[in-house]
Amino acid sequence: MRRLISMTVWGLLMTTTQISAQNKSTVDGNVKDNNGKALESVTVSLLKAKDSTLVKTDITDANGQFELSASAGGKFLLSYTIVGYDKKFSDHFELQAGQSFHAGAVSLNAAPKKLQDVTVTSRKPMIEVKADKTIFNVENSINATGSNALELLQKSPGMQVDNNDNISMKGKTGVKVYVDGKMMQLNSKDLAAYLRSINSNDIEAIEMISNPSAKYDASGNAGIINIRLKKNKKFGTNGSMTAGFEQGVTPKGNGSVNLNYRDKKVNLFSNVSGNIGRYENDMNLYRIQRDTLYDQHAVNYNNNKSINIKTGADFFLDSRNTIGGLITTNFSTNDWTSTSNTDISYYPTNAYQKTLKAFNTIPGNRSNIDANLNYRYADTSGKEINFDGDYGQFRGRGNSYQPNYYQDMNGNILSQVINRNYTPTNIDIYTAKVDIEMPKWKGKLGFGAKFSYVKTDNTFDFFTDANGSPVKVLSRSNSFSYKENVNAAYVNYQRQFNPKWSLQAGLRAEQTNSEGILTRADGLVQDDNNVKRNYFDLFPSAALTWTVDKKNTLNLTYSRRIDRPTYQDLNPFENKLDELTYEKGNAFLRPQYTDNVELSHTFMYMITTSVGYSHVKDYSTMTTDTVKNATFVQQKNLATQQILTFSIGSPLPIKKWWNGYANFWYNYQMFKGMIGNNELKTSIPLFGAYMQHSFTLGNDYTAEASGWFNGPSIWGATWKTNAQGALDLGIQKMFLQKKATIKLSATDIFHTASPWRAHSVFGGLNINGSGSWESQTFRVNFTYRFGSSQVKDARQRQTGLESESKRIKG
Structure with a gap:
């Protein structure tokens, strides 16, 4: 059976990779400042010319270079953005399926204000209700501060933790607890000890999924709790x-x-x-x-x-x-x-x-x-x-x-x-x-x-x-x-x-x-x-x-x-x-x-x-x-x-x-x-x-x-x-x-x-x-x-x- 699974996985990988290699189109170029110095970490976006719909983004490397790919042809334009510089758009251009397009060198002008001293932040709602799950955004909660993961579960919508550390969702037992998508195969005693060792400072969000799809393991009659730990997202x-x-x-x-x-x-x-x-x-x-x-x-x-x-x-x-x-x-x-x-x-x-x-x-x-x-x-x-x-x-x-x-x-x-x-x-x-x-x-x-x-x-x-x-x-x-x-x-x-x-x-x-x-x-x-x-x-x-x-x-x-x-x-x-x-x-x-x-x-x-x-x-x-x-x-x-x-x-x-x-x-x-x-x-x-x-x-x-x-x-x-x-x-x-x-x-x-x-x-x-x-x-x-x-x-x-x-x- 193990050999059958291995052969199946290998076949799936090979088949999908071969399919994806067809009809590939690329757009490349490089970005500099107005002094001719290469700009790193510029966000380059490929947009549809008709309605500016985003197709693909890339980030320039240390040499200011970028490469974007598109699965189909059409009319496009490029946008260039980075903090401290004016945003810039390219002229419209047409790209055929399988064709490559070179955008050349683009120069960005420094913004007149010190935008690098300004930090723009967005704040997620503390509780998000979606069709398939409810999300408790822990990092936005003041009262979550200093709590451990087990205490946070008790505070989450529809969750219960009894005096024996058994976890239930909306009164239903059989909940499976995941951490970063990995199910913790611990009994209530060991799971409670592990969750108490995770501080709220390390948690980004708690996801409560009552009816998971076939992609997830079938374990968990009451559903799934996924504790998402923080992972830095900054360049x-x-x-x-x-x-x-x-x-x-x-x-x-x-x-x-x-x-x-x-x-x-x-x-x-x-x-x-x-x-x-x-x-x-x-x-x-x-x-x-x-x-x-x-x-x-x-x-x-x-x-x-x-x-x-x-x-x-x-x-x-x-x-x-x-x-x-x-x-x-x-x-x-x-x-x-x-x-x-x-x-x-x-x-x-x-x-x-x-x-x-x-x-x-x-x-x-x-x-x-x-x-x-x-x-x-x-x-x-x-x-x-x-x-x-x-x-x-x-x-x-x-x-x-x-x-x-x-x-x-x-x-x-x-x-x-x-x-x-x-x-x-x-x-x-x-x-x-x-x-x-x-x-x-x-x-x-x-x-x-x-x-x-x-x-x-x-x-x-x-x-x-x-x-x-x-x-x-x-x-x-x-x-x-x-x-x-x-x-x-x-x-x-x-x-x-x-x-x-x-x-x-x-x-x-x-x-x-x-x-x-x-x-x-x-x-x-x-x-x-x-x-x-x-x-x-x-x-x-x-x-x-x-x-x-x-x-x-x-x-x-x-x-x-x-x-x-x-x-x-x-x-x-x-x-x-x-x-x-x-x-x-x-x-x-x-x-x-x-x-x-x-x-x-x-x-x-x-x-x-x-x-x-x-x-x-x-x-x-x-x-x-x-x-x-x-x-x-x-x-x-x-x-x-x-x-x-x-x-x-x-x-x-x-x-x-x-x-x-x-x-x-x-x-x-x-x-x-x-x-x-x-x-x-x-x-x-x-x-x-x-x-x-x-x-x-x-x-x-x-x-x-x-x-x-x-x-x-x-x-x-x-x-x-x-x-x-x-x-x-x-x-x-x-x-x-x-x-x-x-x-x-x-x-x-x-x-x-x-x-x-x-x-x-x-x-x-x-x-x-x-x-x-x-x-x-x-x-x-x-x-x-x-x-x-x-x-x-x-x-x-x-x-x-x-x-x-x-x-x-x-």
């Missing part, structure tokens, strides 16, 4: 430095440095950022199980240090061919400690029995290294080829020391159990993909293929403590190896039939081969020691757009998607959290499949209203169950989940100096299935809202007020959570000729995001949960920009690891 040498301080319960700090060099032939870029701080949260569980009451109170601390490094280069071989390399790394240490106190009573009489005092210390570290090699071909006819080869590596290490002491009401120790474990995780991901687009059949045809191979190795060594020395317990120790190969191919077609109708339709095929091997240290063989799976699936998608009139547009979308289990969720062995609670994997977890259909209406290009329906087969969720006096959590497949959705959102241009955005969503979820021997049949309505207002105050001052609210929700099909929300305020000032910015912000003004409350009654287990975290903070952020300010759009590319990185679990 010359330039960069920025940022430093931030945050005060919550404890102080925290962050900083970053960006450097960039760009000219006509090369773009070199790099970014280094870091975070340091201690995060505190508390959790309370009031649990009734059989005839026993457990009243647990725990305080958790996470000492976090992280550094992110991103470096890369793009080489522009000519106007059509570009090659690039990119390496991103993340290194973090997370020393997690917990102290809990659990009073145990006889529930019928509330008679006190004993107290469990448990301590857990887990020093750990994680590292992610991703390397990408990219080739891009693009010409003026609309043909484009992108090839990506990627390697991703995840390494996680954790050591847990967990003493448990049972005491009487006077504090005398009745008994003790001291546990230790060692849990290294190694994950390696290899991918290769090609994407091709070209004009075809009066529209745009896209097709491509992808190969991925993932290998994970997990070790769980469990120890008891004997007189201060660890003794390995063979019956509770294991190693788990998992291998997965996914081969995929897709075709996608897009066409505008007339001014009113447009269609996009696609089909993606994915063939999956996987094997999980559990090796117990005691040599015991059981049913789930070796689980193999091979399956083939088709994933259609379509979008039909009808422009009813100048004010109204309708958009109907459909997609079928899949959620495969995270790698460590398949590990069937138990991981004891304390003496009374533990988690265990499930080697027989099946992927879940979702069919989504959505109808949206846009009024005046501003107000977007949508309704939708989702049906999930083999719905997978975290469940809570019991064995004797212990409680455990495990991922299991239920029968079905059905979701009805509604949302409305719109920008609010209130005054010239006052702009806003508002979004409201509602859905109704229905669950039906079995958890063990217990039938689950429940329905629940969910709703939420988001708003943001920005104010231009004059004298380079701007201010912002933003807030979110999520009504009572559901987690894991059985947990019902209370409402939460927050209001944030911020102000910013630009100075030093707008090269420096200082931002002040306060989050969760009324302390309504925290605490949280949840309740679950199912299968003989009654639990009331509550807790809080550092949601109320004050933040200061300073940024200084230096170097060239001439902007040139950076090329955007999507690496090949999109669908693999999300499923890593430590």
Whole structure:
């Protein structure tokens, strides 16, 4: 199969390259100043003579030379622009297909004013609503300053992050998180740790795509979140430095440095950022199980240090061919400690029995290294080829020391159990993909293929403590190896039939081969020691757009998607959290499949209203169950989940100096299935809202007020959570000729995001949960920009690891 994919990719590359070489026309020349000196970085634009429509642009090199290409003949003219010089146009000229035209030497006159001292900037709206996605432009938000990526997701329209760091979109779980087009294959714990290490200073925008096309991997039943990191778009040498301080319960700090060099032939870029701080949260569980009451109170601390490094280069071989390399790394240490106190009573009489005092210390570290090699071909006819080869590596290490002491009401120790474990995780991901687009059949045809191979190795060594020395317990120790190969191919077609109708339709095929091997240290063989799976699936998608009139547009979308289990969720062995609670994997977890259909209406290009329906087969969720006096959590497949959705959102241009955005969503979820021997049949309505207002105050001052609210929700099909929300305020000032910015912000003004409350009654287990975290903070952020300010759009590319990185679990 690998050989077939390679031959297919090579054939696609050769065929498209041969097609694009036909009927090529070129226009060249050189540009000088009025003293005869060559001018570098002049923007030269090829325009249609009839209506000045842009055909192609180029930038002059160090010798002032340029070369433009056109796919068809006609009458054209050239424009020449650069800051500090008067704009100039050429005379009209005619160009035949396959012909070359030499424009000769052109001289530009220096502008009478010092335009080089004037910087012209454009500001994107903070929230952009498009037909296929909603975009949160983080770099334009004051209140986003000092936040990490996980906090920003909670503030984004329609997004939720619960107390267990599970992410959902408009109440729907199964969201896949991408960073720069690469899916992070991490479980909720490791993904949360990684997202907390990314500071808002490094983020350009967050894209929320509810119904991705066939070009994207089929993973993610609720859709895709793509976190776009900043990439410098300016010519010359330039960069920025940022430093931030945050005060919550404890102080925290962050900083970053960006450097960039760009000219006509090369773009070199790099970014280094870091975070340091201690995060505190508390959790309370009031649990009734059989005839026993457990009243647990725990305080958790996470000492976090992280550094992110991103470096890369793009080489522009000519106007059509570009090659690039990119390496991103993340290194973090997370020393997690917990102290809990659990009073145990006889529930019928509330008679006190004993107290469990448990301590857990887990020093750990994680590292992610991703390397990408990219080739891009693009010409003026609309043909484009992108090839990506990627390697991703995840390494996680954790050591847990967990003493448990049972005491009487006077504090005398009745008994003790001291546990230790060692849990290294190694994950390696290899991918290769090609994407091709070209004009075809009066529209745009896209097709491509992808190969991925993932290998994970997990070790769980469990120890008891004997007189201060660890003794390995063979019956509770294991190693788990998992291998997965996914081969995929897709075709996608897009066409505008007339001014009113447009269609996009696609089909993606994915063939999956996987094997999980559990090796117990005691040599015991059981049913789930070796689980193999091979399956083939088709994933259609379509979008039909009808422009009813100048004010109204309708958009109907459909997609079928899949959620495969995270790698460590398949590990069937138990991981004891304390003496009374533990988690265990499930080697027989099946992927879940979702069919989504959505109808949206846009009024005046501003107000977007949508309704939708989702049906999930083999719905997978975290469940809570019991064995004797212990409680455990495990991922299991239920029968079905059905979701009805509604949302409305719109920008609010209130005054010239006052702009806003508002979004409201509602859905109704229905669950039906079995958890063990217990039938689950429940329905629940969910709703939420988001708003943001920005104010231009004059004298380079701007201010912002933003807030979110999520009504009572559901987690894991059985947990019902209370409402939460927050209001944030911020102000910013630009100075030093707008090269420096200082931002002040306060989050969760009324302390309504925290605490949280949840309740679950199912299968003989009654639990009331509550807790809080550092949601109320004050933040200061300073940024200084230096170097060239001439902007040139950076090329955007999507690496090949999109669908693999999300499923890593430590």
